[in-house]
Amino acid sequence: MEAIAAKYKIDKDKLIVEAACGTAALARQLVSQGFQTLQVFDNSRPMLSEAFRLCARYPQIEIFEADVESLKLSKPSQLIVWVDYSSNFAMTKQQLEQMLTNLITNLAKGGLLIFDIRTYQGWQIDFYAQPLTTFATERFQRLWLNDQDHDRSVINFDVFIRTRDTDGAWSEWRRESMTEKMWRLEEVMSIVSSLHNVNVEAVYGDDFRVIDPRKEIANLAYFVLKKQ
16 A cells, blocks of 8 residues: 555655544554554444554544445545455445445545455355354454355355453354355456546556456455546
């Protein structure tokens, strides 16, 4: 992100927005790289609660509750970053187009939107292809039950999460069910190419190398869009 911002001459004192920020991990990393004014948002209150805790010592980061589809910034941003592939929650072309269009509306002229998406091939790696997968840290545990519906190009999750407090006690398991779209790269290219007043500046692959989406396959694709 720092390299892309430098390439497009986005100064580090300009407003940078992290969309669907989760715990705001990216924003904290950007602060460590010298960015000074960040706004981050999510529509998940448990995630925002963790973001507030982790960002307590980062006065450069402003946190608020919002949704990608209805975001209305008080001031246009020079750079909006929407990563960690929450774009896969868009289930139709119309919904993904609306999400992208709304984020672009919140950009200043010449501003950038960087977003990523997990492609159909990316969902076939073992972590998601297995019926049960796990993730854990000292304070967080998560179990995924995965069910891929190839006819509809969707993956269904049954997710169980629990957290550990500062006294070492684990909370009860919380259950969440969700469905994500297994988008093919050519489908996403068709959508971004049809957006009004937007240039597709580049598409990066898993290794952050610029790829030709007409010829190459990526498990994760990162799009750089510029508002005209």
